[in-house]
Amino acid sequence: MAINYNERIPNNVELAENRRLQRALEAWQPNYMRWWHDLGPEGTENFEVYLRTAISVESDGWANFGYVRMPDYRWGIFLAHPVAGRTIAFGDHKGEPAWQEVPGEYRGPLRRLIVTQGDTEPASVEQQRQLGLTCPSLYDLRNLFQVNVEEGRHLWAMVYLLHAHFGRDGRDEAEAMLERHSGDPDKPRILGAFNEPTPDWLSFYMFTYFTDRDGKYQLASLAESGFDPLARTCQFMLTEEAHHMFVGESGVMRIAQRTCEVMNELKTDDPAKIRAAGAMDLDTLQRYINFHYSVSLDLFGQELSTNAANYYTTGLKGRYHETKIEDDHRLVDAAFPVPLVKGERIVVEDQPALTAINERLREDYIADCERGLKRWNKAIKAAGIPREFALPHRAFNRRIGLFANVAPDIRISPDGRVITEAEWTHRVGSWLPTSDDHAFVGSLMRGVVEPGKIAGWIAPPARGINGQPFEFEYVKFH
Ligand SMILES: [Fe+2]
Ligand SMILES: [Fe+2]
Numbered sequence: 001m002a003i004n005y006n007e008r009i010p011n012n013v014e015l016a017e018n019r020r021l022q023r024a025l026e027a028w029q030p031n032y033m034r035w036w037h038d039l040g041p042e043g044t045e046n047f048e049v050y051l052r053t054a055i056s057v058e059s060d061g062w063a064n065f066g067y068v069r070m071p072d073y074r075w076g077i078f079l080a081h082p083v084a085g086r087t088i089a090f091g092d093h094k095g096e097p098a099w100q101e102v103p104g105e106y107r108g109p110l111r112r113l114i115v116t117q118g119d120t121e122p123a124s125v126e127q128q129r130q131l132g133l134t135c136p137s138l139y140d141l142r143n144l145f146q147v148n149v150e151e152g153r154h155l156w157a158m159v160y161l162l163h164a165h166f167g168r169d170g171r172d173e174a175e176a177m178l179e180r181h182s183g184d185p186d187k188p189r190i191l192g193a194f195n196e197p198t199p200d201w202l203s204f205y206m207f208t209y210f211t212d213r214d215g216k217y218q219l220a221s222l223a224e225s226g227f228d229p230l231a232r233t234c235q236f237m238l239t240e241e242a243h244h245m246f247v248g249e250s251g252v253m254r255i256a257q258r259t260c261e262v263m264n265e266l267k268t269d270d271p272a273k274i275r276a277a278g279a280m281d282l283d284t285l286q287r288y289i290n291f292h293y294s295v296s297l298d299l300f301g302q303e304l305s306t307n308a309a310n311y312y313t314t315g316l317k318g319r320y321h322e323t324k325i326e327d328d329h330r331l332v333d334a335a336f337p338v339p340l341v342k343g344e345r346i347v348v349e350d351q352p353a354l355t356a357i358n359e360r361l362r363e364d365y366i367a368d369c370e371r372g373l374k375r376w377n378k379a380i381k382a383a384g385i386p387r388e389f390a391l392p393h394r395a396f397n398r399r400i401g402l403f404a405n406v407a408p409d410i411r412i413s414p415d416g417r418v419i420t421e422a423e424w425t426h427r428v429g430s431w432l433p434t435s436d437d438h439a440f441v442g443s444l445m446r447g448v449v450e451p452g453k454i455a456g457w458i459a460p461p462a463r464g465i466n467g468q469p470f471e472f473e474y475v476k477f478h
Pocket of ligand 2: 212215
């Protein structure tokens, strides 16, 4: 099961044994490279980047760091090791052997799950393609590229499943992954958050904190799938995802730290003075949190969903840490509390647990988001600033589900109050990033590429990558 890097497509699935599949993927490969060239990170063809490349799917398989000329990164197909005798852990097929081939009756929904997941991967690369031009440091530039190449690999992971298990339709879907583009008015990416621009580094850290974390929860529930190749693929993808969320959490943390430093130096909490000193005021950071959190909540879908119930009942997509949950794993008679709007208030009502499966995953996600906020708040407190970030109410600024268009003229405030459209319009500028915020944050974005140097709006990291110092030459330009 070692990763074979001697083949055109590195893999640990013995691709060479399956000539047809190998040829099909080798035919897709040049299209992928063309896409990377056209819509991957801009102007990086000759950069040498200090990247990690997986040498095995074991937990120490990441020990391999070295310079890679960007387009020569070895994208490949890596599945976690199979578990002998693995059985399906939930739904109607609970206890049956996990499927090694796609069950005919679930072909359509399974393909849809894989396509929806796969579509997000190249989307984020497209969203982030300009960021390299304005990186705050070489360290950050390297992290951006690490995230980008791994999202590219995640596309490979899903495309492999489509090619290997879905025949002609799968090959068509694999092509379509390179034809839809983030923000394209005619052929947009499937999910809303993946069509939003990522115009600046604050958005990038927020995206990797909040939106990549949605990815973690989707992958974790697909890692429970009764379709074993999907489960094994997602297990390995999760190890890559962890780094993306680290980039986001530490990025926001470092910005907040720098802001606190400036506040202490100037002895002020006046946003205008903080901005004049070239740092991002905490109010602006909070507005970005509100935005990225709320669009990421939408990615979990409808609170009450028969599709989600069917994915669960048929064994295609489980809950987060399914096997660690103590219940019957069928949920036929179980209930789950779901928030909804009743008149002037948001109330919580028990709903069938099966239809509420999305909401349960969203709840796990929310708890996870809270953990990072606590760490950011601890850093702000340690700097002696009496101020805390908070997550807005889950009903705030939603475009999907029960809280989107509750009724004409009804909105939800960040603290979870049902308010009128008029109040919303009056106050939204203090809740969500304004055009002025975007312009200000944008004005701070200037590329800093000298080793050891860093932009004025962010603190250096506590430590470098793979034991290297911050001053290390993480990217070499030629
Ligand atoms: Fe990903
Ligand atoms: Fe990611």
